Amino acid sequence: MAKCISILSILFLSILCHFTPNIAANNVVHFGARGDGRTDSTLPFLRAWMSACSSARPATVYVPRRTFLMKTVTFSGPCRSRIRFQIDGTLVAPNNHRALGNSGFWILFHKVSRLTIYGGTVDARGAGFWACRKNGRNCPAGARSISLIWCNNVLVSGLKSVNSQTMHMAIGHCSNVKIQNVKIIAPSGSPNTDGIHVESSIGVSILDSMIRTGDDCISIGPGSMNLWISRIGCGPGHGISIGSLGNSYNEAGVQNVTVTNSIFTKTQNGVRVKSWARPSGGYARNLHFRNLIMRNVAYPIIIDQKYCPDNVCPRQGSGVKISQVTYRNIKGTSATQAAVKFECSSSNPCRGITLHDIKLTYSNRLFDRPTVAYCSNAMGTHRGSVFPKSCF
Numbered sequence: 001m002a003k004c005i006s007i008l009s010i011l012f013l014s015i016l017c018h019f020t021p022n023i024a025a026n027n028v029v030h031f032g033a034r035g036d037g038r039t040d041s042t043l044p045f046l047r048a049w050m051s052a053c054s055s056a057r058p059a060t061v062y063v064p065r066r067t068f069l070m071k072t073v074t075f076s077g078p079c080r081s082r083i084r085f086q087i088d089g090t091l092v093a094p095n096n097h098r099a100l101g102n103s104g105f106w107i108l109f110h111k112v113s114r115l116t117i118y119g120g121t122v123d124a125r126g127a128g129f130w131a132c133r134k135n136g137r138n139c140p141a142g143a144r145s146i147s148l149i150w151c152n153n154v155l156v157s158g159l160k161s162v163n164s165q166t167m168h169m170a171i172g173h174c175s176n177v178k179i180q181n182v183k184i185i186a187p188s189g190s191p192n193t194d195g196i197h198v199e200s201s202i203g204v205s206i207l208d209s210m211i212r213t214g215d216d217c218i219s220i221g222p223g224s225m226n227l228w229i230s231r232i233g234c235g236p237g238h239g240i241s242i243g244s245l246g247n248s249y250n251e252a253g254v255q256n257v258t259v260t261n262s263i264f265t266k267t268q269n270g271v272r273v274k275s276w277a278r279p280s281g282g283y284a285r286n287l288h289f290r291n292l293i294m295r296n297v298a299y300p301i302i303i304d305q306k307y308c309p310d311n312v313c314p315r316q317g318s319g320v321k322i323s324q325v326t327y328r329n330i331k332g333t334s335a336t337q338a339a340v341k342f343e344c345s346s347s348n349p350c351r352g353i354t355l356h357d358i359k360l361t362y363s364n365r366l367f368d369r370p371t372v373a374y375c376s377n378a379m380g381t382h383r384g385s386v387f388p389k390s391c392f
Helices: 002-019 042-053 127-135
Strands: 024-027 036-040 059-063 067-069 073-076 083-087 090-092 105-110 113-118 121-123 144-149 152-157 160-162 169-172 175-180 183-185 196-199 202-212 218-220 225-234 240-245 254-265 269-275 283-297 299-304 321-334 338-343 350-362 372-376 378-387
Touching: 024 042, 042 059, 042 073, 196 202, 218 225, 225 240, 240 254, 240 283, 269 283, 269 321, 283 299, 299 321, 299 350, 338 350
Parallel strands: 024 059, 036 067, 059 083, 067 090, 073 105, 083 113, 090 121, 105 144, 113 152, 121 160, 144 169, 152 175, 160 183, 169 196, 175 202, 183 202, 196 218, 202 225, 218 240, 225 254, 240 269, 254 283, 269 299, 283 321, 299 338, 321 350, 338 372, 350 378
Antiparallel strands: none
16 A cells, blocks of 8 residues: 555656746745835845846746835846746835836836736835826826836736836837736826837737726827737726827837727727827828727717827827728717717828727716717718717
8 A cells, every 4th residue: 555655656746747847936035025015125136037037947036925115126138038927925116206216117127038927916106106296396207117128928917006106017119918817006087107008019919907097098109010909997097099199200100909899987088099280100000999888988989180188289280190990899878979089180181990880879868969970081981880970
């Protein structure tokens, strides 16, 4: 009997070794980090990162179930092998919002490939910074909580970001990035707290996530291509926006963007394309918005080529060329009568817009009024049942 148990034990260990990946673990606590939420652990985190980055085999930076204070930090590559940044605990910024400085970043991953960021919470404690902005004092630039710059083959899964000073997550000059099962939370009145911003990147997917912010749930900037956004719960916030575009003349375009199977709740906009009214060589084309539910959204479908949030407006014709935009199976309620609004450029009219199976009704029951569609310098077609009635 004992011999049988011994043989079974050997077999079990053999199977365990076969299926357990050969990964070098780097616990930040072993490098001097203190999980008391008060002691600066920036340097221990950097030491753990450098150990993982220099490993010839896949490595993990492990953050246990404690609270760790971190100042501005850059995790740089390239690294020798694949890295998993496993966060079981919470990362917090200093209480003094000025401690993050003027770099614009809090936690930055730079030139890293084959990276997985999994789990955990990051809390930037942004309230002090928002109050400074509101009171018009001499404020720092504000920091983005998580940034990926010049990174490739990245997975971010299970992360929770709360109270970022500015954008919660920024992706720039990256390729093949997948973000899934994330939660992003900030008060509806917090300024410029975009959930996820993508710019100058190719092949980004954002899936199965809940985003509540004071600005765009997802914003898509110039140079973005081949984006897939699906199963997003957005609201409060400003919706999902392409733009603002036309900030400069020599600006890269946006193309091949799909937003599908998502719900917008009490947002300022639903799906929006926005550009400044000034000359530009930019464009936005092959945009697909489909299978969306709007719940009391102020402007469910909107193209705004006279974007001007602060009343300091260029007042020219937008040079951004918007074309091949499809809206299909979009239903729900609008908080204004203008459920569909295409305010396009007189010098570069919107072309190739398709409305297909749209049903957006007015959510204000005190007024028995129908929703309306508004078109200015917009050309397109409609198919199926479209309500409000198409303005093409």
